[in-house]
Amino acid sequence: MSSPKVGFYGFTGCAGDQLMVLNCEDRLVDLFGATEILSFAMAKSDNHDGELDVAFVEGSISTEEQLEHLKDIRKRSKMLVAIGTCACWGGPQAMKLEEGGYEERYKKVYGNASIELSKAFEAQPVDAFVKVEMKIPGCPIDKTEFLSAVTKVVAGRHPYLYKFPVCTECKWKENPCILTEGKFCAGPLTKAGCGAVCPSHNIPCVGCWGPTDDLNVSAEYNLLREKGYDVDEIVKKIKKFGGAGVAKMVKELSAKKEAKK
Amino acid sequence: MILKMKKEDLSAFLESAKEWGELWGPTRKGDKVAFEKVDALSQMDLKATRTIIPPKKFLYPPRFTMFDFDDGGYVERTGEVPNRILFGIHPCDTHGIQTMDKMFLEEYKDPYYAERREKTLLLGHSCIPDEKCMCSATDTEFIAEGFDLFFTDLKMFYLVWVGSSRGHDLVQMRPELFNRDIGKDDIINYTEYRSWKSSQFTSKVDFTGMPDIFELGYNSPVWDELAEKCLSCGQCTMVCPTCNCYNVVDEVELGTIDGTRDRFWDSCMFREYSVVAGGHNFRDRRADRLKLWYTHKLQAYIGEFGEPACVGCGRCVATCPVDINVVSVSKALKEQEVGK
Amino acid sequence: MKRLCVVVDDREVEENPYKPEMWRIVRRYPLTSDVNFFQMRAVDVDDLLKMDYRPGQFIMGSVLGEGEAPFSISSTPSRPGLMEFCIRKVGTLTESLFGLKENQTIGLRGPYGNGFPIEKMEGKDIMIIAGGLGVASLRSLLLYVLDNRDKFGNLVYLHGARTPGEMLFREEFMQLKERDDLNCLLTVDKDDTGQWTEREGVVTNLFKELGPVDAKNTYVAVCGPPVMYKYVIQQLVGLNIPKHQILMTLERRMKCGVGKCGHCAIEYLYTCMDGPVFTYWDVLHMKEIIGKGVSDNVIA
Amino acid sequence: MKTLEVVPLTRVEGDGGIKVTLDGKKVRSVTLDVHEGPRLIEQLVVGMTPEDDLNVVPRICAICTLSHKYAAIRGLENALGIDPPEKAQVMRDLMMLGENVESNSLHTFLLALPDFLGYPSAIAMLDDYGDDVKRALRLKKFGNRVMQITSGRIVHGENPGLGGFGKYPTKNQLTEIALKSKELIPDAVRAVELFGSLEYPEYPEAETTFMSVNAPAKKFGLAGDSILISNGKETDADDYKKLTSERVVPHSFAKRSLYEDKTFAVGANARMINMGKRVGGRAGDFFKEHYSERWLRNPLLNNLAQAIEMLWALEQMPETTELVASMDDPKRAEPTRLTGSGTGAVEAPRGILYHHYDIKDGLVETADIITPTAQNLDDIEMHMKLCAERMLADDKKDAEVLLALEMIARAYDPCISCATHLVTLKRL
Ligand SMILES: Cc1cc2nc3c(=O)[nH]c(=O)nc-3n(C[C@H](O)[C@H](O)[C@H](O)COP(=O)(O)OP(=O)(O)OC[C@H]3O[C@@H](n4cnc5c(N)ncnc54)[C@H](O)[C@@H]3O)c2cc1C
Ligand code: SF4
Ligand code: SF4
């Protein structure tokens, strides 16, 4: 098997996913051995552009310059894999995507000072701009899940990621359900893959894996309303990590409710 | 064979039993309970009702490796399971294990389940029902077989049922702790205990006639109402002692196609569960998935085996965040209205 | 204190029903643009001998590192030595399968499922109606009946495809037409080649050409795309074929093939163990299927 | 006019570049550009509950996630009048030690060392310096493990919260940390010896000011309520604005800070300069052996300071874990008010991190976050400019100059994602 050419690229985010790749300590050397890494700016200096079998892209897109770079990467790659919740769903910085108001917020942080770098805009997930073959979500990605996917891609096989919600892993860990205790847990809306770390520490899931494939937003919504949370709070909490993805669903939901009235 | 044992001897007995294998028992996890590995009786909470996950987790772990493979073929991964003694299993869970046994040990015997079953001793313990228990409705409140030993707490002493030759072997390790002098009072005591236990149930659920009601209510809008509430979180199936569905995936080693074939708990509540080639999904609607599960538990199984696949443990009642469970669903179907 | 006398590890040495054995791809060639024909031979002769199957059964096929999926056996047990499959590329596993070359190995286990009730069908007239990929399992039955021709009555084979190019085993069936011990009728929805010498139109059109049918004495096996079922069953019921003599194959997702993983359950029936061949009468009892119309639920 | 650029600057966290503009031999400017897209996190958390804020702000940066968490916790607890139980406080110390070992080992061995030894990356060093690379991976893995045990995950663990932790580690986990930390001491010693033996060129040297958080009880530590300045002054953390007048520059999405109109530095060297005398054990001995006046001028020595600090962190762990183990799990402390303001200052591996919050009726009204890299950026540019001028005067080749500038930038262990919370040479 000739080793596939891969590249790792970081855009707007916390660099946590690239860091998790570096965190694969024992397996990192294997990873570098099994692939030809053309570019990985966070790990090495001798990076070059070129045709890629797989490009791993981290972070959401929030400047014109990044957008150009992303398009270039897409052109050079057979397969583009979004890694991390920012790349997959937009991440925290995209939570207000549907609301607008970016200019004002930008002004509040940077004032009227002009920044000569590329023009900035509200962050959006990678697939808002280019085709994405696979999403490996997580804030940050989980080592096991990432390695499982990468090893398969390298072997010319199709990765399998859990499609069910965090609750399932939460039960595998035999945690009592936080929702039944009346607290806010985003587990039912959130894709599994983290091993239900938070509920395993008696802490509600805040949804950092982003939305699961088959979520019932309105059920969770109604449940939380019953438990005394107000609509604003629910929406605010739910889209913290789901970013654009969940924001859209919440919007659709409220539109549906309006239509019913 | 029924023996008698002094209550204070239990600890010493379990201490000796540990020679056979690891001791596991119900321990506190916040305000809930879970089977954990323990060193001594004192770490267990025998008053506890249901554990979060039933003992199926021992016989059939949430995720495990079936095979290692390389291009020479598949090599089964067995032989890594320790001997375990589960103490404090209740009658409902023992019934659950019997249902699992039927599934996994009869036609096409499952070697992974069989190995774990073989290496696990079930030491049952009597229990006091709470408001969620409904084993009286499923006829699983008492148990006559399926355990190795069963301890009924009669306040002053234990009556110990010996249910298998392996259970008998355990007794033989400390024969001095057991005796056979059952007197008149003991029999009266036990009879009173049974009727007292039966009187403790507060759950009003009644499963008689369910197969017909399911048949009649197959197209009832009740299902859609339930589906609107369901989170598709899959908790109900994970905690159910008779749910056995699983999924299988291959994992590979970096740079090769050597790897492992793993198996993990799946749920019919998930959309992905019933998708087939071409993307067609037989149960794309949440309502159809709920219907499958409840039909399986309360109608189809009764039709096939004469008893529901529900053992009355109350876990779905305790677990589902939106109150969808055997009690609420059967009530909704009967009354044609989803309760609040 | 007495020593323990429990024998811990007295597990019977039994076959692991999930364990695939390695089979070599002897031949592989395309039947249509997305369907390939696979011919396989067991690496270990014992496995070959163990693989005693009946038409209508299926195997679980594994590609290393990709997983497992059910495939119907297309060859007939009356011609032992090799097993044949025709497989459509629809997703992950089948894509990897199509990436394998002749002489490479895959894992197989089985056979599973009930298969066609051959014993009951013996002495009766046989009608086989295939559409699209449905031919995968019906070819096995057809070849079996031909190889045991004297045990069965009249034999009719109806086969529909969208275009001549998409007709699986076209050459093979064209040759069968030459035989006078079966009535082989082939049709395409549309002839896009201009070279097609057989019928044009949907399969149900062929019923007109059947002549008198001894309904009570006939077993029908149907397998095809969903749309085909609806109309074919109507016709068969119209011909008064008894419902329990109409055989159809259901497709469900399967992860084990041996009644454990739960995926293929329809109420209390397991497609892998109680099927995949069901009678129309069985199917009429399946509320889940009837509720939605038979057509959605049968093998494509 | 000529421009020399290093874009992107590699082996740092985030997306930046260095740009040098030259007019003949004169250096017009040296800028560390931050290309990393803006995220406006401080604006996004407005209107959130403190708990939600705590979920979001650590996502500013994966490398210093626990520092962000801790700084936010301190800020929010001050604002809400929460008095955390003692066990929680010791646990927080422990998690910070873990992060320190993780980050310092990654930076020294894997990000900075290749420059000094002349390799493009740590991976390229594998053949010749395989032992050191493995050492780094061991230390890093252990640091990660401590973070995982204390915070729940390696990165962005949610276990640390307001008023305490969701779950405290088991005795076994604590023992594991204690044993392993002792076992790894020789690896950290090797790091100190290695960085103690390197040549540090004089080109970038210049006087500057150093700031660090003053750890309580006259100990060396990573959090506190006041700021020590190398000019001898001390300021309350609440007055952080006086220390860090923030401004925006055209070439960067990261804000800049000056102190009394001059650049200043934060980081391991600042901590060692201000509090090094408080370090005991072998780390203390090494500090005495290696410390010199040069530390006040040469930013490259931050690498050595990090190595010594990493040893200190390991040496602290057995005692800290024992302390955690000796206490019963406490209940979470609750807020005593719903409106208030508070500042949290902690030492991230790369320097002081401030989180300031104004909370009104239980919701965040304003959030102000000042990251160490934002504080360092001007200082980095100052040292880079001097270095470039001096090297060009010495007729050094462009490539050499660029490498030297990269090394300076890297020495600060800049975290660019954090700063948007780097080098191009332009000749006129
Ligand atoms: C009894 C039986 C006999 C079959 N015989 C044949 C045959 O002869 N030739 C043929 O080409 N196909 C046959 N199939 C269908 C075949 O199993 C699927 O096409 C195959 O599983 C798709 O696998 P994949 O990994 O390529 O697709 P995937 O990438 O997994 O997905 C493609 C689609 O197939 C579904 N799918 C995945 N796994 C299964 C599964 N185990 N069973 C059913 N659907 C699944 C997915 O949900 C998805 O919708 C048969 C199916 C059954 C149940
Ligand atoms: S605690 Fe949260 S993640 Fe776990 S089961 Fe309940 S809702 Fe799901
Ligand atoms: S439990 Fe939820 S918030 Fe926690 S790591 Fe998993 S997905 Fe993220």
Ligand code: SF4
């Ligand atoms: S019924 Fe309840 S427990 Fe089951 S999937 Fe639906 S919400 Fe979850």
